[in-house]
Amino acid sequence: MTADVQSLAPVSVDACRAAFEAIPQLATLNVADCGALAPMLSEREFPAGSILFYEDDDSDAAYFLASGAIEIFKSNPEGKKLPLVVLRDGGLLGEIGLLISEHRTATARALGSVRVLELSRNTFEAEVQKGNPAALNLSLAFARILAQRLASTNEKMFELFQSDVSGEMHHQLSELQMRLLTRWTA
Structure with missing residues (x-):
């Protein structure tokens, strides 16, 4: 992560619910799920041009895009940027890294001021291992x-x-x- 990223207050249940409702496959998570998941999340702000992560970085977190736009791109061997998608409010990125321990497959860059809810892989894995129903419901939503x-x-x-x-x-x-x-298998 870049040095100019700001950590904000802990994530409220309402902020968690709003972020999840913007993603159709997560809208099925209920208020109780959000109550259990909110403490696992960290709210972060990235200024325009900030890199959330680079291609080939360790996959250490997933991000729920609460506001702003994020460009996802790959670079070819010559270093040319190959755009893949622009995610806007309600986007989800990095979820593959929560499920498999692979390196990032692309780079993510903020196209303006961006606010995300971050879920670390370590936290997510620990909650799944404990059998936390909300974490298991989120796993099922990621699978969908x-x-x-x-x-x-x-x-x-x-x-x-x-x-x-x-x-x-x-x-x-x-x-x-x-x-x-x-x-x-790979």
Whole structure:
């Protein structure tokens, strides 16, 4: 994290609820869940241009975007920035890092003043291990989010297979399909 990041007051149940309601898959978490999850969260502010995390950093937290916009991008081997998505209020980023101990797959940069609710991996894992029902419900919500993303990726891949793609592109799509659908380990 950058040095100019500000830590704010502990997260209230209302702030937790507002952040979760902005994400459809988390809107099913109830007030009791938010009451149990709020103490696990830290509110942070990032000024414009701040980097929340870099590609290949350790995945140590997930972020619920309470306000502002965050650009997610990768860099190619030549250092050129390849934009992936811009997340706005109600976005979620870094959740993969809570579920698997992999390095960050992209860089996240604040496109203006940004306020996030941060959930550290250590806190999350400890609560899941304890069997905290709210942490388990959040795990299920993350699984739903990732399953929806995978289903969307599969659909897009099918569309690409239907299009007129070159031999090399078809080969790469076949490899991606095999990786997504049959290889359960890296």
